[in-house]
Amino acid sequence: MKTTIARIAIRDRDLGQQARAHLDNLTKPPGSLGQLERLAIELVEMTGQAFPAVVPPAVLVFAADHGVAAEGVSAFPQAVTAQMVANFVGGGAAINVFARQIGAQLEIIDVGVASEFPGGNIERGVVHEKVRPGTANFVDVDAMSRDEAERAIDVGIRAANRALDAGCNCLIVGEMGIANTTASSAVLAVLTGEEPARVVGQGTGIPQALLPHKQTVIERAIAARRPDRSDPVEVLAKVGGLEIGAMAGAYLGAAARRTPVIVDGFIATVAALLACRLCPGARDFMIFGHRSQEPGHAVALAALNAAPLLDLDLRLGEGSGAALAFPLVASATRMLAEMATFDSAGIAGSESRE
Numbered sequence: 028m029k030t031t032i033a034r035i036a037i038r039d040r041d042l043g044q045q046a047r048a049h050l051d052n053l054t055k056p057p058g059s060l061g062q063l064e065r066l067a068i069e070l071v072e073m074t075g076q077a078f079p080a081v082v083p084p085a086v087l088v089f090a091a092d093h094g095v096a097a098e099g100v101s102a103f104p105q106a107v108t109a110q111m112v113a114n115f116v117g118g119g120a121a122i123n124v125f126a127r128q129i130g131a132q133l134e135i136i137d138v139g140v141a142s143e144f145p146g147g148n149i150e151r152g153v154v155h156e157k158v159r160p161g162t163a164n165f166v167d168v169d170a171m172s173r174d175e176a177e178r179a180i181d182v183g184i185r186a187a188n189r190a191l192d193a194g195c196n197c198l199i200v201g202e203m204g205i206a207n208t209t210a211s212s213a214v215l216a217v218l219t220g221e222e223p224a225r226v227v228g229q230g231t232g233i234p235q236a237l238l239p240h241k242q243t244v245i246e247r248a249i250a251a252r253r254p255d256r257s258d259p260v261e262v263l264a265k266v267g268g269l270e271i272g273a274m275a276g277a278y279l280g281a282a283a284r285r286t287p288v289i290v291d292g293f294i295a296t297v298a299a300l301l302a303c304r305l306c307p308g309a310r311d312f313m314i315f316g317h318r319s320q321e322p323g324h325a326v327a328l329a330a331l332n333a334a335p336l337l338d339l340d341l342r343l344g345e346g347s348g349a350a351l352a353f354p355l356v357a358s359a360t361r362m363l364a365e366m367a368t369f370d371s372a373g374i375a376g377s378e379s380r381e
């Protein structure tokens with residue numbers, strides 16, 4: 028982790044200025060492509076390329092279980108994590124559909140699934156990087172040890188490096204883990220100092236009436252574990268999750284290689300906040316794909332000063348919202364590279380008006 032963080036450089040603002048000038052020469056009123064223009068400049072600054080490439084993208088989905096599921100905080104049983112991993116391998120989940128649509132390489136990483144995969148161990152189709160078979164119930168004991176938290180982050184760094192070594196130019200990072208909205212809310216409450224009441228939500232769809240119970244579970248855990256909010260690895264170890272750590276690692280890995288990464292929904296954004304607390308410079312390489320319906324997402328986005336590209340009422344996870352945002356990111360790069368300039372198209376610019 029330390030060597031990866033040490034490699035994270037700042038954005039190339041000078042090249043961004045040149046991209047601004049180029050954008051203003053393209054055949055459109057200056058600024059008329061709005062946020063897409065800002066996105067294009069950000070991509071230039073991130074990659075250090077005047078004409079950045081984001082294809083092909085890679086989707087990384089980190090799966091893990093959570094001991095806190097035993098508190099009855101999810102609408103679904105823990106076994107669904109392993110069952111959904113089997114579904115990812117079979118190609119039938121939403122992220123499979125969207126990854127195929129955008130021509131993405133898709134990798135599923137088991138960083139801590141607790142239950143057996145249906146039909147036995149899945150040898151092919153899953154990268155086996157299990158740090159431990161699920162976290163412990165953090166109401167009673169720490170979710171994991173500090174060493175395990177660091178190993179989970181390293182799993183994510185390795186996954187990012189594999190995708191980039193394979194020639195992918197943009198990362199889309201997602202997760203699967205029953206009860207991970209409880210862990211994410213706990214991490215977010217600690218990192219931001221917000222009341223758990225402000226960051227708790229229905230996750231997979233628990234009834235409104237169960238929200239006070241979920242909130243109490245988070246409050247009890249934070250009171251018992253007392254994580255030091257200035258130590259992100261400790262927060263992850265005490266009240267976090269293995270896939271949350273791995274996602275944070277993947278963002279660090281992308282940033283270290285100047286590669287844009289599209290952040291998905293609530294859990295993914297809490298992991299992004301964790302990565303930024305480990306290394307503030309990682310923020311410069313993040314694009315926020317969508318605004319999740321989970322109420323804590325707004326808190327996490329505000330903590331990162333982030334404005335997502337889409338708002339589609341999603342609350343799925345898996346990287347689905349980030350994958351849906353990818354075509355916009357690709358459009359920004361194609362606008363830069365393929366649009367004609369006023370000169371090349373023989374069109375009068377606004378400055379030639381009498």
Ligand SMILES: O=C(O)c1ccc[n+]([C@@H]2O[C@H](COP(=O)([O-])O)[C@@H](O)[C@H]2O)c1
Binds near residue numbers: 203
């Ligand atoms: O990405 C989101 O914003 C999001 C919001 C709510 C739920 N999820 C997904 O639902 C699971 C966690 O929900 P829960 O209720 O089991 O904590 C996990 O697999 C996530 O991928 C994801």
Ligand SMILES: Cc1cc2nc[nH]c2cc1C
Binds near residue numbers: 107202204231344
């Ligand atoms: C079916 C199902 C699919 C998911 N994908 C991400 N989280 C999920 C949670 C459930 C329950």
